[in-house]
Amino acid sequence: MHGSSIVLRNVCLEPFDSGADTVVIEGQYITAVDTWDQLQDALPKTANFYDCAGKTLLPGIDDSHLHAYLLGRQLFEVNVGPDRCADAQSIRIALKSVQDKYSGWIRGHGWVNGRIVGSGPEGTVAAADLDDVELLKPIVLSDFSAHQAWCNSLALQLAGITRETPDPSGGVIVRYADGTPTGLLVDAAVALVTKLIPKPKQTERLDALRAARDTLLSHGITSFTEPGVGPGASSLGDGSADLILIDDYKTLAADSELNLRVNVMLLFGGLGGTSVDHVREGLDDFGAPEFTDQPNFVNVSQLKIFADGIPGSRTAWMSEPYDNHGHGSLTLAGGTDAERLETLKGIFAAASKRGWQMGFHATGDATTSALIDLLLQNRSQADKRHYVIHGDFINDEDVARMSESGLFLTSQPSIRWFVSRNVESIIGAERSSKRQQLRSLVKAGVPVSLSSDAPVSTPDWKLSYAAAVSRSLRTEPDYTDNQKLTPLQAMTAMTQTPAKQSGAAAWRGRIEPGYVADLLLLNRRIDFGDDPWSVMESSVQATFVDGRLVFGEI
Numbered sequence: 014m015h016g017s018s019i020v021l022r023n024v025c026l027e028p029f030d031s032g033a034d035t036v037v038i039e040g041q042y043i044t045a046v047d048t049w050d051q052l053q054d055a056l057p058k059t060a061n062f063y064d065c066a067g068k069t070l071l072p073g074i075d076d077s078h079l080h081a082y083l084l085g086r087q088l089f090e091v092n093v094g095p096d097r098c099a100d101a102q103s104i105r106i107a108l109k110s111v112q113d114k115y116s117g118w119i120r121g122h123g124w125v126n127g128r129i130v131g132s133g134p135e136g137t138v139a140a141a142d143l144d145d146v147e148l149l150k151p152i153v154l155s156d157f158s159a160h161q162a163w164c165n166s167l168a169l170q171l172a173g174i175t176r177e178t179p180d181p182s183g184g185v186i187v188r189y190a191d192g193t194p195t196g197l198l199v200d201a202a203v204a205l206v207t208k209l210i211p212k213p214k215q216t217e218r219l220d221a222l223r224a225a226r227d228t229l230l231s232h233g234i235t236s237f238t239e240p241g242v243g244p245g246a247s248s249l250g251d252g253s254a255d256l257i258l259i260d261d262y263k264t265l266a267a268d269s270e271l272n273l274r275v276n277v278m279l280l281f282g283g284l285g286g287t288s289v290d291h292v293r294e295g296l297d298d299f300g301a302p303e304f305t306d307q308p309n310f311v312n313v314s315q316l317k318i319f320a321d322g323i324p325g326s327r328t329a330w331m332s333e334p335y336d337n338h339g340h341g342s343l344t345l346a347g348g349t350d351a352e353r354l355e356t357l358k359g360i361f362a363a364a365s366k367r368g369w370q371m372g373f374h375a376t377g378d379a380t381t382s383a384l385i386d387l388l389l390q391n392r393s394q395a396d397k398r399h400y401v402i403h404g405d406f407i408n409d410e411d412v413a414r415m416s417e418s419g420l421f422l423t424s425q426p427s428i429r430w431f432v433s434r435n436v437e438s439i440i441g442a443e444r445s446s447k448r449q450q451l452r453s454l455v456k457a458g459v460p461v462s463l464s465s466d467a468p469v470s471t472p473d474w475k476l477s478y479a480a481a482v483s484r485s486l487r488t489e490p491d492y493t494d495n496q497k498l499t500p501l502q503a504m505t506a507m508t509q510t511p512a513k514q515s516g517a518a519a520w521r522g523r524i525e526p527g528y529v530a531d532l533l534l535l536n537r538r539i540d541f542g543d544d545p546w547s548v549m550e551s552s553v554q555a556t557f558v559d560g561r562l563v564f565g566e567i
């Protein structure tokens with residue numbers, strides 16, 4: 014369909030535009046948006062005209078934090094998530110049924126802390142829960158967040174993990190009281206096992222990317238940021254998201270097979286213990302950032318930094334204490350808060366000097382405060398679109414400061430909805446309920462994007478939308494508060510704002526003349542004044558990227 018013009022008539026462009034009903038595409042660009050009455054006489058008779066029967070047409074979704082490769086890899090693993098397996102027994106049954114398909118390691122994913130009760134300390138999952146005379150292969154199962162690995166005894170044995178093995182910097186080997194490892198590995202410790210798993214071949218990696226692409230296009234996602242490719246990803250998921258993946262993305266793009274616009278974030282150092290040297294050496298080895306502000310498919314211009322952990326494991330750095338009186342801390346290299354702050358400054362200086370945009374994983378309020386301080390001390394970096402990933406807890410006093418600092422935020426309302434009140438016992442009810450103060454941040458002028466963090470959550474943007482506009486919780490559908498986004502704010506946060514964050518605001522994220530034709534057509538008209546959850550009843554009928562129909566039909 015490339016080349017000839019396409020006219021989409023009778024479309025509904027709400028919530029962005031309630032006046033126009035016709036969109037004209039020529040080549041890769043949108044060339045006109047207006048009413049049919051205004052446009053019809055000027056349109057070439059040779060154009061392809063489609064009557065869309067009043068259905069909703071939106072700019073393609075730009076998911077600013079989505080692990081497409083991990084998502085694709087998981088399609089080739091055993092799903093042991095809560096929808097499939099309710100307890101350890103059902104997980105063993107699921108693994109036994111597939112073990113013959115795996116020549117070496119059995120890999121799975123999706124279990125959720127607290128929903129599977131294991132035989133480890135405080136009910137955590139343990140190797141003993143997987144050991145079974147009929148399961149004779151090494152097993153490693155990532156949790157839904159991809160930050161923890163649950164291994165059987167054979168996997169621990171092959172990795173040589175014993176009582177004597179020290180915790181790696183930035184990671185924890187969970188142990189019984191006598192020091193024996195339980196089989197649960199957290200953050201940087203995950204790499205002790207994943208480094209033994211044979212690396213996927215190029216064909217397997219490309220298949221994972223193609224599978225992810227098909228899933229994303231079916232949801233109308235046309236751009237995304239791939240957060241964390243490089244040596245630091247060795248403790249994330251199955252640990253195979255190495256720098257080679259960038260070549261794989263470029264291979265698919267060169268063959269016109271990618272059909273998705275990706276911003277790759279490099280990751281050095283990993284989930285914990287990152288030092289200035291990790292970043293400096295990694296960036297020098299890689300070379301200059303690869304970025305263009307013209308329409309394209311692959312940019313490599315961002316750096317991911319794990320600045321802290323997550324509240325559930327008390328590794329988010331919080332200004333008020335946890336139930337165990339600790340505060341967590343930055344998870345960067347250093348023995349004290351002061352040393353770790355120096356590391357943060359050093360990393361920021363090294364990466365900004367080399368021209369990289371930075372995205373900081375930060376969930377605790379103290380971490381975001383420190384990042385705001387850093388930006389306010391480096392005013393020349395205020396327009397470089399550095400951003401906070403998650404930012405679940407941000408102090409009221411920091412909301413205006415964050416806007417002033419120039420930091421963007423990439424938030425995940427679907428994760429808040431999914432985990433509901435899971436950290437209430439750890440941080441208290443009041444703080445728990447103040448997770449993701451989206452309305453306050455948007456009102457203060459912080460550029461907020463809504464993302465899925467898939468595969469941590471579903472890549473379906475409609476869930477992010479409904480969760481952000483309703484503020485309800487999975488466990489309490491009627492729950493709400495004063496931090497709701499309006500439909501327009503939520504849709505802007507999944508299209509225009511992420512485009513801006515990616516340095517692409519001038520050419521994608523809007524249905525306007527001069528913008529690329531990255532579009533999604535729903536199978537019905539959405540009334541954005543309705544119950545936000547009614548959006549879930551719609552599905553994507555067609556997805557266009559660069560003016561080409563790449564999913565579905567019109």
Ligand SMILES: [Zn+2]
Pocket residue numbers: 078080240466
């Ligand atoms: Zn993530």
